[in-house]
Amino acid sequence: MDKINKTDEELKYCYKYPHPSVTTDCVIFGFDGTKLKVLLVQRGIEPYKGRWAFPGGFMNMDESAEEGALRELQEETGLEGAYIRQFHTFTAPQRDPRERVITIAYYALVRMQEVKGSDDAADARWFALDEVPQLAFDHDQILRKAEQALRQLIHFEPIGFELLPEEFTIKELQNLYEAILDVRFDRRNFYNKMKRLEMLEQMDETVNPSQKKEAFLFRFNRAKYEELKQKGFRLEF
Amino acid sequence: MDKINKTDEELKYCYKYPHPSVTTDCVIFGFDGTKLKVLLVQRGIEPYKGRWAFPGGFMNMDESAEEGALRELQEETGLEGAYIRQFHTFTAPQRDPRERVITIAYYALVRMQEVKGSDDAADARWFALDEVPQLAFDHDQILRKAEQALRQLIHFEPIGFELLPEEFTIKELQNLYEAILDVRFDRRNFYNKMKRLEMLEQMDETVNPSQKKEAFLFRFNRAKYEELKQKGFRLEF
DNA sequence: TCAAAAGTGTTCGCTATACACCCATGG
């Protein structure tokens, strides 16, 4: 169960009662314009060597869990100050076969375009949500909980801000909502709703590659959103 | 900062790197028919001796955080198998002046009537939400976060089940929703909405003490609720 | 010239909201 004595190592941090190790793990969500994706890293060591897992690591004693998660995220993706959110702490006694480890799990919403070493890196890769392989440890469970949490948050916050590029088409926005909520919307109703809400600002540029017809680009009107939210409004679908 | 050497104690649990202590704390919500309340205990020892705080304690190495929280809850209130839910883990490095302690926070929804040693116990007392004094540690912050989490959950789950007695009046149900969401509803619209949803089962008994007119008692029709939920329905206000 | 994608309405039914009336009870 718990290894009290580790042979031939320096064991200089001693306590009267046993303490678990504490890690942070980060489910990094991205959006490619069509599908929701997560960034996984392949484990190079046992246990679960070769399996994919979420990036994460031990929390330092002089940082909060959030600071730790942001540090790990920076190390993995190069992103500074990404949008992250704590959603659950996983504590099953046997979740790590080596010793007692609890993990404080965060999810991050990032723009895939801004993440270095994307699709082709050997040890870090984006996976579409429906193509995620079996993961290390209890990370399957962590992913399910992260999806749930994301689905909840979207009812209260305009998450699109963080996952989409500055400028995007209405169709991309709709794809995003459909991917997160796993539903289908009527194209025209979605458009009408967005227009009524007045949260989108239409750009002059209409460029859109590789389609039949050119599409307008939009950007979020964050000020307008904050104003609506203040008045007790909630973004709902 | 971190005490590596505690004098004249047995320090038999040793690690290569420092480990934080891990506790669970539980925000226990109750409802008296009018106001939302929380159960606090008064600290008998330093630090923060005399201050009120949420019940909680160290997580054992052979139990999950949830089991730990349930155990603490049972010890404090005598309640078995209460409805609890993890909502956040608090990790600020200095949140405990003695040593590094992180706490996994839960809230519990209980029926005040079923909790022993209620309003008059010396070291445990119910406080209305707007009468909570300044708390120990970072528990003020924990309370705010718990309220937020409760307010979120009420949009997706019929929390009334857990906080109200088996039988209740419509007015009590309305008071509960108003207390949690901090809004006011029109009495007649609330009644109509409940009627349309068909989630309430009217009892024959109409007893209601100390009022001008007798009021009907209702109970939740849990089966009906589950059925609606299955069809993608969400309880909203 | 045809298929596919995008911009823009219109209609209808339901629900949220505002509001009114009657009944019972205790002072």
Added chain:
DNA sequence: CCATGGGTGTATAGCGAACACTTTTGA
């Protein structure tokens, strides 16, 4: 007999859901 609280109904505005027409462009 009136003030208070509780049960029940009705009218209206606005939103969600279903649905249609036009335009552009590449094959």
